[in-house]
Amino acid sequence: MATYHNICATGLRRNLKNNPFALMLLTSHEKLNYIHRRLSIFALLFGLIHGIGYIGIAVADNVHYRLAGGMYLTGYAIITFTVVIAISSISFIRKKYYEWFFVLHHLCSIGLLCSIWLHSQNAAVYMKVCVSLYAFDRGLRMLRSFLNSSKFQIFLWDDDLIYLRGPKPKSLFFSLPWAAGNHVYLNIPSLSYWQLHPFTMVSSPTGDYVEMMIAVRTGFTKRLAGHVKKSGSVKQVLHEEEGKLGLESSSCKSEHSEKQPSSWSWSPISLDVPSHQMTVLMDGPYGPTTNLYNNYSYVLFLSSGVGITYTLPILKDIIQSKSSKTKKITFVWSCRSKSLFVAIFNLLKELMKDESQIQLDITCHFTNSYSYKEIPDIQFLSNKNFYLRLLDGRPLFDHYLKPCLEEAQGQTAAIATCGSESFLKHVKKNVTSCVTTSDDLFQHYEEM
Ligand SMILES: Cc1cc2nc3c(=O)[nH]c(=O)nc-3n(C[C@H](O)[C@H](O)[C@H](O)COP(=O)(O)OP(=O)(O)OC[C@H]3O[C@@H](n4cnc5c(N)ncnc54)[C@H](O)[C@@H]3O)c2cc1C
Structure with missing residues (x-):
């Protein structure tokens, strides 16, 4: 039973965002989450074997009255909670x-x-530690969310795309080191006090603003889009808020970007879209504290749709880093949404202005039912170290993987992938078939 307590306790502690293991092992919450899931399966199995075993013994000894009292009652509660947790955690149901x-x-x-605490006195000490850590974790997250609150301007860029921008909170949490590609858990109290959703910050850690790009789905994001559409106005942004937020209109943007080529922002090219100001609470930032891709000679980024919110800030960070060891970046992105495609194309164009020595090979795949050629002002671009290609249809991953691995022979290479579960599965399958035992490839898969 002590083993079971230990597994439960360790399993729970490992999923807390603020836990001592992450600090001790210098690892991220995401990696510990994997261990949390495995330990929880062991805890479930141990619990079931223990419970069913004791019920069996009581039945065999013909002491049925025991089954209706004492430790057995708390035992049934433990089994019930464990089974509900297990069933609700099945990937399909959870998602x-x-x-x-x-x-x-x-x-x-x-x-x-x-x-468990009531079930056995021996367990009390483990459970006290767990309850204290759980309360500490939740308390810290709530405190952090309140300290990290900021007034955001929220733009409904298109029916399927929301863009958020607000001043970076002055709190300690945003002053601690964080890296491009980190995410926050976002709460908008005026929509709901209880909903926390993870979103990647597309802005740079050194910037004064926090920016996010959100795809409209069916739950919280749809309600947010509906709220901005209903309560927001176009006029308000253009005349009142623009100055306060430091947003640039399309006309002054080009002028500004010529002066400061590297300080591009994700703000909409045209501000002529519904927008609304709302208070946003942010729990985070979460993720690595440094951009580890700077250490690899060859980097391949593969992302789909809004998954670019993870790969693009990292790409930009490598290009702007003075100490990066990266020689070549292959950046592949596929997207169905026209509004996102146009917005990202305009941002990628800006990368041409960075005078980086890194060779940058970008391919954007447009996967809608019509061709990208029907979208005005979208075309192939190149200069000395920079290629920006556009293609219709889905990417064939091995077309990018094989050349990258061949070029990287004997040198360090990394692949960062971000997108839906099915996208990641597809990439993993291709990586498995392309990578040989002699390839030294760091792989990271981020699901959105
Ligand atoms: C680390 C991380 C970073 C992300 N960054 C972005 C981003 O920059 N831009 C973006 O558009 N999306 C991002 N996502 C996805 C985003 O969190 C979900 O799309 C969003 O929470 C869906 O909200 P909804 O209620 O409208 O979704 P629903 O339509 O109800 O669900 C759509 C999908 O989102 C998942 N989901 C719903 N709520 C959550 C939640 N609280 N936590 C995790 N998954 C959830 C569900 O499993 C489901 O598959 C990120 C997800 C993660 C895990």
């Missing part, structure tokens, strides 16, 4: 009903800790 999963997971975890 389809994320909000329900979130609430159930926390309520059942609290119920589980209390039941």
Whole structure:
């Protein structure tokens, strides 16, 4: 039983965002989350074997009355909580009903800790540690969210795309080191106090603003888009808020970007879209504290749709880094949304102005039912070290993987991938078939 307590306790602690293991092992919450899931499966199996074993013994000894009292009652509660946690955590259910999963997971975890505590006196010490850490983690996250609050201007760029921009909070948490590609858990109290959703910050850690790009889906993001559409106005942004937020209109943007080529912003090319100002709370930043891709000679970025919010800030950071060891970057992105495609094309164009020695090979795949050629002002671009190609249709990953691995022979190479679960599965399958035992390839897969 002590083993079970230990597994439960360690499993729970490893999923807390503010936990001592992450600090001790200098690893990220995302990696510990993997261990958390594996340990939880062991805890479930141990718990079931232990519980069913004791029920079996009571039945075999013909002492059925024991089954209706004492430790058995708390035992049933433990099994119930564990089974509910296990079923609601199944990938398909968790993804389809994320909000329900979130609430159930926390309520059942609290119920589980209390039941184990009551079940056995030996467990009390483990559970006290768990409850204290759990309360500390939740408390710190709430405190951080309140300290990290900021007034954001939220633009409904298109029906399927939201852009958020607000002054970077002055709190300690944003002053601690964080790197390009980090994410925050965002809460908008005027929409709901209880909804926390992860979004990647597309802005640079050194900038004065926090920017995010959000694809409109069916839950919280749809409500946010609806709210901006209903309550927002175009006029308000252009005449009142523009000055306050430091946003640039399209006409002054080109002038400004000529003066400061590297300080590009994600703000909409045209501000002529509905926008609304809202208070946003942010728990984070989460993710690595440095951009580790700067250490690799060859880097391949593969992303789809809004997954570019992870790969593009990292790409920009490498290009602007003075100490990067990177020689060549291959950047591949596929996208169906026209508004996102146009916005990203305009941002990628800006990279041409950076006088970096790194060879940058960018290919954007437009995967809508019509050709990218039908979109005005979108075309192939190149200069000394820079290629920006446009293609219709989905990318064939091995077309990018094989040349990258061949060029990187004997040198360090990394691949960063971000997109939907099916996109990542597809990439992984291709990587497995292309990579040989002699290839030294660092791989990172980020699911959105
Ligand atoms: C680390 C990370 C960074 C992300 N960065 C971005 C980004 O920059 N831009 C962007 O558009 N999207 C990003 N996402 C995805 C984004 O969090 C979800 O699309 C968003 O929470 C969906 O909200 P919804 O209620 O409208 O979704 P729904 O339509 O209800 O669900 C759509 C999908 O989102 C998932 N989801 C819903 N709520 C959450 C949640 N709280 N946490 C994790 N997944 C959830 C569900 O599993 C489901 O598959 C990121 C996700 C992660 C994990």
